[in-house]
Amino acid sequence: MAGMSSRIALTLNGQPRTLPADTPPGMTLLDWLRGPAPRGAGLTGTKEGCAEGDCGACTVVIEAADGARTPVNACLALLGQMHGRALRTVEGLVAADGAPHPVQRAMAENDATQCGFCTPGIVMSAWAHSRCGGAAHEALAGNLCRCTGYRPILGVFAALEDDGAPAAPAPALEGGSEFAVPGQVFHAPATLEAALTLRAAHPEAWLLAGGTDLGLRVSEHRERPARILSLGAVPELAETRLAPGLLTVGAALPYARLLDLLARAPEMAPLAAHLRRLGSRQIRGLGTLGGNLGTASPIGDTLPPLLALGVRVVLGSARAGERVLDLAEFITGYRQTALAADEIILRVEIPRPPEGAVFACEKLSKRHDQDISAVAAGFLLRLEGGVVAEARLAFGGMAATVARAPRAEAALAGQPVTEEAFARAAQALAEDFAPLSDWRAGAEYRLHSAQGLLRRLHWRIARPDLALEVQA
Amino acid sequence: MTDAPPPPAATRTGMGAALRQDSALQHATGAARFTDDLPEPPGTLHAALALSPVAHGRLAPLDLAPARAVPGVVAVLGPAEVPGRNDISPSGKALEKLFAEGLVEHWGQPLALVVAATRDAALAGAAALRPEIAPLPPILSIEAALETGALLMPPQVIERGGWQAALEAAPLQLAGEFRCGGQEHFYLEGQITLAVPGEDGDITLHASTQHPTEVQHIASRVLGCDYNRVTVQCRRMGGGFGGKESNASWIAAAAALAARATGRPVKLRLSRKADMAATGKRHPFLFRWRAGCDAEGRLLALDATLAADGGHSLDLSAGVIFRAVTHALNAYDVPALRVTGLACKTNTVSNTAFRGFGGPQGALLMEDVLFSMARATGRPVDELRERNFAGGPNGAETPYGQKLEGELIRRVWAEARQGADWERRRAAAEAFNAAHPTLRRGLGGFALAFGISFGIMAMNQAGALVHVYTDGSIRLNHGGTEMGQGLFIKIAQVVAEVFGVEVERIRITATSTAEVPNTAPTAASTGSDLNGWAAHQAAGAIRARMAGIAATAWGVPEEEVIFADGHVSAGNHRMRFGELAQLCWAQRVSLSATGFYRTPDIHWDPVAMRGHPFFYFSYGAALAEVLVDTLTGEYRVLRADLVQDCGRSLNPAIDRGQIEGAFLQGQGWLTCEELWWDADGRLRTLGPSTYKIPGSREMPAEFNLRLLADAPARANTIFRSKAVGEPPLLLATCVWNALRDAVGGARLDLPATPERVLAALRAGGA
Numbered sequence A: 001m002a003g004m005s006s007r008i009a010l011t012l013n014g015q016p017r018t019l020p021a022d023t024p025p026g027m028t029l030l031d032w033l034r035g036p037a038p039r040g041a042g043l044t045g046t047k048e049g050c051a052e053g054d055c056g057a058c059t060v061v062i063e064a065a066d067g068a069r070t071p072v073n074a075c076l077a078l079l080g081q082m083h084g085r086a087l088r089t090v091e092g093l094v095a096a097d098g099a100p101h102p103v104q105r106a107m108a109e110n111d112a113t114q115c116g117f118c119t120p121g122i123v124m125s126a127w128a129h130s131r132c133g134g135a136a137h138e139a140l141a142g143n144l145c146r147c148t149g150y151r152p153i154l155g156v157f158a159a160l161e162d163d164g165a166p167a168a169p170a171p172a173l174e175g176g177s178e179f180a181v182p183g184q185v186f187h188a189p190a191t192l193e194a195a196l197t198l199r200a201a202h203p204e205a206w207l208l209a210g211g212t213d214l215g216l217r218v219s220e221h222r223e224r225p226a227r228i229l230s231l232g233a234v235p236e237l238a239e240t241r242l243a244p245g246l247l248t249v250g251a252a253l254p255y256a257r258l259l260d261l262l263a264r265a266p267e268m269a270p271l272a273a274h275l276r277r278l279g280s281r282q283i284r285g286l287g288t289l290g291g292n293l294g295t296a297s298p299i300g301d302t303l304p305p306l307l308a309l310g311v312r313v314v315l316g317s318a319r320a321g322e323r324v325l326d327l328a329e330f331i332t333g334y335r336q337t338a339l340a341a342d343e344i345i346l347r348v349e350i351p352r353p354p355e356g357a358v359f360a361c362e363k364l365s366k367r368h369d370q371d372i373s374a375v376a377a378g379f380l381l382r383l384e385g386g387v388v389a390e391a392r393l394a395f396g397g398m399a400a401t402v403a404r405a406p407r408a409e410a411a412l413a414g415q416p417v418t419e420e421a422f423a424r425a426a427q428a429l430a431e432d433f434a435p436l437s438d439w440r441a442g443a444e445y446r447l448h449s450a451q452g453l454l455r456r457l458h459w460r461i462a463r464p465d466l467a468l469e470v471q472a
Numbered sequence B: 001m002t003d004a005p006p007p008p009a010a011t012r013t014g015m016g017a018a019l020r021q022d023s024a025l026q027h028a029t030g031a032a033r034f035t036d037d038l039p040e041p042p043g044t045l046h047a048a049l050a051l052s053p054v055a056h057g058r059l060a061p062l063d064l065a066p067a068r069a070v071p072g073v074v075a076v077l078g079p080a081e082v083p084g085r086n087d088i089s090p091s092g093k094a095l096e097k098l099f100a101e102g103l104v105e106h107w108g109q110p111l112a113l114v115v116a117a118t119r120d121a122a123l124a125g126a127a128a129l130r131p132e133i134a135p136l137p138p139i140l141s142i143e144a145a146l147e148t149g150a151l152l153m154p155p156q157v158i159e160r161g162g163w164q165a166a167l168e169a170a171p172l173q174l175a176g177e178f179r180c181g182g183q184e185h186f187y188l189e190g191q192i193t194l195a196v197p198g199e200d201g202d203i204t205l206h207a208s209t210q211h212p213t214e215v216q217h218i219a220s221r222v223l224g225c226d227y228n229r230v231t232v233q234c235r236r237m238g239g240g241f242g243g244k245e246s247n248a249s250w251i252a253a254a255a256a257l258a259a260r261a262t263g264r265p266v267k268l269r270l271s272r273k274a275d276m277a278a279t280g281k282r283h284p285f286l287f288r289w290r291a292g293c294d295a296e297g298r299l300l301a302l303d304a305t306l307a308a309d310g311g312h313s314l315d316l317s318a319g320v321i322f323r324a325v326t327h328a329l330n331a332y333d334v335p336a337l338r339v340t341g342l343a344c345k346t347n348t349v350s351n352t353a354f355r356g357f358g359g360p361q362g363a364l365l366m367e368d369v370l371f372s373m374a375r376a377t378g379r380p381v382d383e384l385r386e387r388n389f390a391g392g393p394n395g396a397e398t399p400y401g402q403k404l405e406g407e408l409i410r411r412v413w414a415e416a417r418q419g420a421d422w423e424r425r426r427a428a429a430e431a432f433n434a435a436h437p438t439l440r441r442g443l444g445g446f447a448l449a450f451g452i453s454f455g456i457m458a459m460n461q462a463g464a465l466v467h468v469y470t471d472g473s474i475r476l477n478h479g480g481t482e483m484g485q486g487l488f489i490k491i492a493q494v495v496a497e498v499f500g501v502e503v504e505r506i507r508i509t510a511t512s513t514a515e516v517p518n519t520a521p522t523a524a525s526t527g528s529d530l531n532g533w534a535a536h537q538a539a540g541a542i543r544a545r546m547a548g549i550a551a552t553a554w555g556v557p558e559e560e561v562i563f564a565d566g567h568v569s570a571g572n573h574r575m576r577f578g579e580l581a582q583l584c585w586a587q588r589v590s591l592s593a594t595g596f597y598r599t600p601d602i603h604w605d606p607v608a609m610r611g612h613p614f615f616y617f618s619y620g621a622a623l624a625e626v627l628v629d630t631l632t633g634e635y636r637v638l639r640a641d642l643v644q645d646c647g648r649s650l651n652p653a654i655d656r657g658q659i660e661g662a663f664l665q666g667q668g669w670l671t672c673e674e675l676w677w678d679a680d681g682r683l684r685t686l687g688p689s690t691y692k693i694p695g696s697r698e699m700p701a702e703f704n705l706r707l708l709a710d711a712p713a714r715a716n717t718i719f720r721s722k723a724v725g726e727p728p729l730l731l732a733t734c735v736w737n738a739l740r741d742a743v744g745g746a747r748l749d750l751p752a753t754p755e756r757v758l759a760a761l762r763a764g765g766a
């Protein structure tokens, strides 16, 4: 194909690099960064603490042309995904004359490092945070430190200043790319048409969006897929539209950018707050709604709210064009979907809650940040004259798939907003679900806390003046 | 032993200066090299462990062929390939195998090591092995071990007074049972060793270890060679917390074996999952107790059993149990008692050292007793706490015969309460609880007396090696290891103080068995106590020689020679420190010395279970307030107020970091960190995605800390400082107590996850 790149080009710490043609595109960015030159970048400042996206020791930053800085987990990102990007690692913050960056100085001078193994990753999160702002705990959710207790690190985060540095220019991309080494091909088509054609031709290929689920198979399980079809360069899959009544989100739009969009839809605030607890900034820098739907885990965090809202999933294929399914039809079983072998999820159509509706999202986990849900929920209530006209109560973690609670919904329908009505709905939940026990939670806790969430919903409506959550 | 040096003159970088960790800036730029960052020597191979997929069973001799057939695999090593002994026991008191032979005793137990050209090939080789294991029923709980009498060693029992009669005579009799979980160290840098063979059987091990000497011994045992063939080096660890004591030794030994077998450098770096499966953790405990008290809540008698899950083998459990039973009364006095410590044998990974070493578990006991007593007497927990503190009107002697400083216990407690504005906040919490429909606040306190010294008396020794060069620069080496705790800068400060030079003149170097031999692990909070003194001795010896030369040159008495500000002076005479070094060299005087220290005045009789095992005690107190959601069990720590006794702090910045970090680590153990085994004995919380250590949000929203002022150590410690590595971890117990307050005092097992908190609330606590 014309204009097709066959070698990975990226900017590393301001330097344009074109990688040798025999560089495996399906290796992790971290392995490449740490690997000795010439096959790797020979930069060992970025650390591996877990290889599963949770500790943040491997955090590096993608610099966008508009100046935005997106921290990502180098242990999850595949090298081929970094084609056309500008990356910065901890080494790249040091000035040419060897002077450490103010962020690095601040970390050292405020006793924000003890053993130092987490420090490079925290420095990179801090550097991104100094530009992008937001809550410090959110910026740190993807970075673990076992030594300091975080107080000095939070101190550094509270006093960060943007260095004003312009983004390093990323290599210009023309068209799609295909990186091939013996035993592995990585396709990154640049149009939807090309993507659908490739999907039809290679139904066995890994369909890669952010890679925050798939990347684990490489990073942790050391798999070496024969073929990867990456969706990251397909513009149609990153499109969004905010229309009255409907929000349309491209399946491969990273959560970080989805959050920018949700900021413009105030009635979606509960969903935005919910998404800010999905993984960490690093995870949200890459992860996508399409990936959450594709994985179809019963504890996928976006699914209960989307089910409560009644979203439609638009699928596409070269063979049949588009088809639209209700989310409930799309998810067919435990980690199973209605997606055909030649199909790709194109976008998600999210009905916006009407004026006066009550919309709430809930997530329960052992730790508030960067944890997988024990129970997640999305609630949408339509109230008419103080009476519940319709209740859509969707739960994750309660069954083999994300599911609505028909008996609890029925118990609420037509009832006034009283403690008793919600208590009866909570009772009914015991007939809707028989959850399982595992390391995230026992069956009893899942049921009892889900019942608690319904009671909390009552207080949300009855006492909007009260803080009802332990987190400020 | 010389007497403690006088209080330091306030120098910029000497004692008491708040200097930062020695490599802080290199950490932040990524320039600091950890073991995996060292350039790999040409030809380096990579190794991976094959681990048992079964918790308990008879193991047929392993067929190594499938791994050998994997492309890139160079060697596959099992028990038959061990040239020395297949024994990694750190105590030498039990046979503990490097590779299972005949029997597997826990899921994740090492079976073999695969060595290959790449790490992926080694992992693929390990995955290709198909061990044949005839399963046996596993013992997976402390209860099951107690029922079958499966113990790793005889019970350790401390007794005092006629506890039985006192129990029966007590006006109020109480009983309780509760448990605490284990804890994964989760050092951010996983276990790793790079083994580099030299000539004629020499081998150098670059190991991430808290105990280079033990690495040397275990590797030599496995290789079947003299200790002098094995050199162990460690510049820094990415965290240790006790997890790189005995566990680092066997990992290094496995790497050494691979290097010996192949004749090439070999790196063994465990993946996080393998690390969590194959290395030991903090001991979970089951507590059962009976107590007697009077109507006012003064304890009269106690009979308690502390049963630890030691895992499948002895490892360091004897020491952990020792510390648990010696800390079971913590800061309290009970006139008559029996405390029994048991190390149960189960089919789980062998539990090991973890910051506090049984002390944190032991100190939980009295908290449970106090809560039960509060329920029975209707009195507030904190009133009972104060009534039963050791010293004052109560006895000050621990049941094993050592005295606690009752006035310090009362002082830290009073200062913590005062600083926390405790009374007012309790009233505010009660008002909040009465008004809010779903949330509830809880308040909890804790006071601590923690003994400092190794339980094994011989370990309380240390060495150091100091060189002064003719330009006046100084090279420092000692037996302690740096894992982030700031030991290296503290010891450098000691040496800077002795020579009266700025700390920048001192080059801190990697710990090495070739420089300082026969060392103790850096553990039990003793790092600066022991190595500080040893370095002080070495530097002092050189300084004395230098002072002699200066005195002769100037014709003044030696005592008049002063080392300060980078200069040496006497009266009107003055020269730079480096000039004097040059002069010493010209006069052929040695500028190198070793230093050695052994902790004085400690002894222990393991049969009578009595003695003076601790050089001194470190005291602390803490108070916490939590906010609990009664609907979901979610909670948050709103505030914590800590007072910690550091004696006269060597470095308040480092000490503060240790205290805050230890507190949050302790809080993690007591709250969100849950190890979860399935019915087959497989650990299912094997990485940070499922095993949740505290994140930044778990830090108490308001986190206040004070170092106890004007409290120089009474024992002759280095510059009258006190150890700080472990004690503050126990202070986090106040968070448990605050949660327990919020759930109405009901039994609340640990870790107190939201799930357990909700269950306690539902159980009718509130």
Ligand SMILES: Cc1cc2nc3c(=O)[nH]c(=O)nc-3n(C[C@H](O)[C@H](O)[C@H](O)COP(=O)(O)OP(=O)(O)OC[C@H]3O[C@@H](n4cnc5c(N)ncnc54)[C@H](O)[C@@H]3O)c2cc1C
Binding pocket: A052, A053, A054, A076, A206, A207, A208, A209, A210, A211, A212, A213, A214, A215, A216, A231, A251, A252, A277, A278, A279, A280, A283, A286, A287, A288, A289, A290, A291, A292, A293, A294, A295, A299, A300, A301, A302, A339, A343, A344, A345, A346, A370, A371, A372, A373, B689
């Ligand atoms: C550390 C960590 C924390 C996490 N925390 C959370 C959390 O809190 N909550 C949560 O819900 N999840 C969490 N996840 C899981 C993951 O981040 C999400 O599921 C995310 O939405 C996946 O998106 P992705 O684009 O990265 O998916 P990918 O890994 O790229 O793909 C996931 C699956 O979806 C398929 N897929 C992707 N896009 C499409 C498409 N357009 N059409 C068809 N199929 C597609 C892929 O083929 C694959 O099977 C976490 C993961 C990690 C590593």
Ligand code: FES
Binding pocket: A047, A048, A049, A050, A051, A052, A053, A054, A055, A056, A057, A058, A059, A073, A074, A075, A076
């Ligand atoms: S190594 Fe832990 S998040 Fe990447």
Ligand code: FES
Binding pocket: A112, A113, A114, A115, A116, A117, A118, A119, A144, A145, A146, A147, A148, B188, B238, B239, B484
């Ligand atoms: S400084 Fe050790 S993990 Fe953060």
